[in-house]
Amino acid sequence: MGFLAPYVLVLAIFVVVPVIIGFGIGLRPQIYRELLADPVFATAAKNTFIYVIVSVNATMVIALILSGFFSLQKRWIGLLLVLFILPWAAPSIPTILSFRVMLNAETGVINQQLFQLFGIMEGPAWLTNANLAFVMAIIVHIWKSLPFWTLTLLTGRLAISGDLYEAASVDGASIWQKFRYITWPSLAKLYMTSTILSAIWTLGDFNSIYLLTGGGPADQTQVLATLGVKYVSNSRLDLGIASILIALPIILPLVVVMMRRLSGGREE
Amino acid sequence: MRKYWRNSGLAAIAIVIILWTLFPIYHLVVLSLSPQEDMLAGHIWPQNPTLRNFGIVFRQQHNFLAHFWRDIGNSLIVAVTVSILTLVIATLTAFATSRLRVKGSRLLMGLALGTYLIPAAFLAIPMYRAMSIYGLLNTRSALILAMTALASPYAIWILKQASDRLPRELDEAAVVDGASIWQVFRLIYLPLMRAPMVAIGIYALLLAWNEYLYAFLLNSDDAAQPLSVGLGLFLGADDSPWNLLMTSGLIYAIPPIVIYYTFRKNMVSGITAGAVKS
Numbered sequence: 001m002g003f004l005a006p007y008v009l010v011l012a013i014f015v016v017v018p019v020i021i022g023f024g025i026g027l028r029p030q031i032y033r034e035l036l037a038d039p040v041f042a043t044a045a046k047n048t049f050i051y052v053i054v055s056v057n058a059t060m061v062i063a064l065i066l067s068g069f070f071s072l073q074k075r076w077i078g079l080l081l082v083l084f085i086l087p088w089a090a091p092s093i094p095t096i097l098s099f100r101v102m103l104n105a106e107t108g109v110i111n112q113q114l115f116q117l118f119g120i121m122e123g124p125a126w127l128t129n130a131n132l133a134f135v136m137a138i139i140v141h142i143w144k145s146l147p148f149w150t151l152t153l154l155t156g157r158l159a160i161s162g163d164l165y166e167a168a169s170v171d172g173a174s175i176w177q178k179f180r181y182i183t184w185p186s187l188a189k190l191y192m193t194s195t196i197l198s199a200i201w202t203l204g205d206f207n208s209i210y211l212l213t214g215g216g217p218a219d220q221t222q223v224l225a226t227l228g229v230k231y232v233s234n235s236r237l238d239l240g241i242a243s244i245l246i247a248l249p250i251i252l253p254l255v256v257v258m259m260r261r262l263s264g265g266r267e268e
Numbered sequence: 269m270r271k272y273w274r275n276s277g278l279a280a281i282a283i284v285i286i287l288w289t290l291f292p293i294y295h296l297v298v299l300s301l302s303p304q305e306d307m308l309a310g311h312i313w314p315q316n317p318t319l320r321n322f323g324i325v326f327r328q329q330h331n332f333l334a335h336f337w338r339d340i341g342n343s344l345i346v347a348v349t350v351s352i353l354t355l356v357i358a359t360l361t362a363f364a365t366s367r368l369r370v371k372g373s374r375l376l377m378g379l380a381l382g383t384y385l386i387p388a389a390f391l392a393i394p395m396y397r398a399m400s401i402y403g404l405l406n407t408r409s410a411l412i413l414a415m416t417a418l419a420s421p422y423a424i425w426i427l428k429q430a431s432d433r434l435p436r437e438l439d440e441a442a443v444v445d446g447a448s449i450w451q452v453f454r455l456i457y458l459p460l461m462r463a464p465m466v467a468i469g470i471y472a473l474l475l476a477w478n479e480y481l482y483a484f485l486l487n488s489d490d491a492a493q494p495l496s497v498g499l500g501l502f503l504g505a506d507d508s509p510w511n512l513l514m515t516s517g518l519i520y521a522i523p524p525i526v527i528y529y530t531f532r533k534n535m536v537s538g539i540t541a542g543a544v545k546s
Contacts, residue, residue: 003361003363004361004364004365004376006360007380008376010357010416010420011379013413014395017398018398021397066285080285082529082532084285084289086289086290086293086525087292087293090293090521090525091477091478091521093496093500094296094517095293095521097517098293099292112311204390206392206481207480210481211500214503225389229389229393232393232396237397241393251387255385259385263377
């Protein structure tokens with residue numbers, strides 16, 4: 001059918017063939033031995049796990065709370081929402097690099113201000129201490145993704161009938177009871193779908209780590225998404241492919257669950 | 269009294285939200301307005317605000333910025349082409365799968381959804397290998413085709429949902445009146461799909477303009493590099509002129525922000541429709 005031809009071609013040439021090439025390269029068992037022998041891989045795998053669990057849950061819980069705030073029908077809160085989506089609307093590169101410059105231990109504005117205001121000579125090594133740098137990458141990720149998920153949950157909240165809350169108020173329900181018995185039951189499914197989708201996207205988040213820490217210091221903040229690219233830069237494409245394929249058992253179930261949720265039932 | 273406490277509480281939340289949201293962006297703007305010698309002083313407020321950095325960037329008077337205009341031109345060509353290609357591909361596909369219900373539609377939609385859900389960073393390395401086999405590395409076409417392949421699935425999916433909502437009687441009536449499929453597509457389908465098509469065109473435009481990973485993998489140190497890769501070059505040195513980086517970064521960020529806010533109503537409904545459908 002002619003109408004489908006353009007997409008079928010694009011899909012075949014630029015998605016299916018690359019994936020087949022990738023699996024072809026990934027068939028050789030010794031690259032996995034080499035990958036597992038690389039201590040940076042262990043670090044990256046552990047980091048990826050922590051990165052996804054912490055960023056996703058922190059983002060979703062904060063988004064859940066903030067969506068309650070933004071659902072209040074006040075004009076100034078509506079205006080604040082317009083401002084609040086700025087991190088999502090802005091491209092990542094300049095804003096993440098802004099974080100990087102501001103967190104520089106010697107020249108960054110944060111440590112300079114700590115010195116000028118409190119006389120602290122040596123402020124925290126925000127990006128040169130591995131643990132701190134990793135926390136900062138998580139914060140940058142939350143900063144960037146929070147508006148999108150807040151907006152998503154806000155849309156879900158606004159779809160709940162106001163009559164339910166009014167009836168609950170008449171019956172003397174507390175704020176917590178309204179959340180527990182009205183908001184959460186209506187929002188739970190959307191919250192779970194959002195959490196899975198957010199986990200998939202966070203697994204593939206290259207920018208927050210690469211642009212903020214570059215995976216450093218000493219590869220201590222690498223995640224799988226950045227490590228794969230590092231292998232490619234070092235002319236070890238096979239190891240890059242292996243580091244992706246080895247993560248598939250975690251990614252694929254999430255993708256399959258998500259595909260079922262998105263293409264399944266058509267209730268709106 | 270209760271109302272007073274409630275309002276102060278809301279105001280406190282609002283202040284935290286404003287500081288959290290704006291600080292990195294404010295910092296970006298302050299550095300772009302600060303002269304080189306003030307840059308390391310770490311002022312919260314620009315002491316000697318100047319537009320000199322913008323002059324340096326526009327006249328390409330620094331090594332890192334020697335190709336500023338060429339890079340911006342590349343970004344523009346890539347983003348506009350990806351947007352047009354994605355729109356054409358996605359509209360045709362949505363029409364065929366939703367209105368004509370062509371055989372194989374379900375399989376194709378499944379593959380599209382799968383492509384959308386697999387993190388782009390994980391497809392990047394196989395894509396890089398394929399592009400090098402195709403001989404496309406370090407050309408604008410590589411980035412254009414890669415971004416079109418990445419933008420199409422979501423575009424198709426949103427357009428298909430929108431077109432599933434159009435009444436089927438419209439097409440049937442036209443066909444009874446003797447219209448060809450192509451006429452139904454052009455005269456009935458396209459005009460009805462204008463709103464979601466705007467959202468999708470903007471989505472693909474911003475996705476391609478903002479992309480960094482694919483841009484630098486597929487176009488390293490070459491005349492085809494977009495501005496995102498040019499900005500990344502600043503990371504190569506420890507003593508980079510950060511104020512110039514922030515200035516060019518600000519110039520890079522303004523077009524997508526303006527476009528996003530202009531089409532915010534379309535975007536918000538379109539994008540959340542995608543994620544919300546639970």
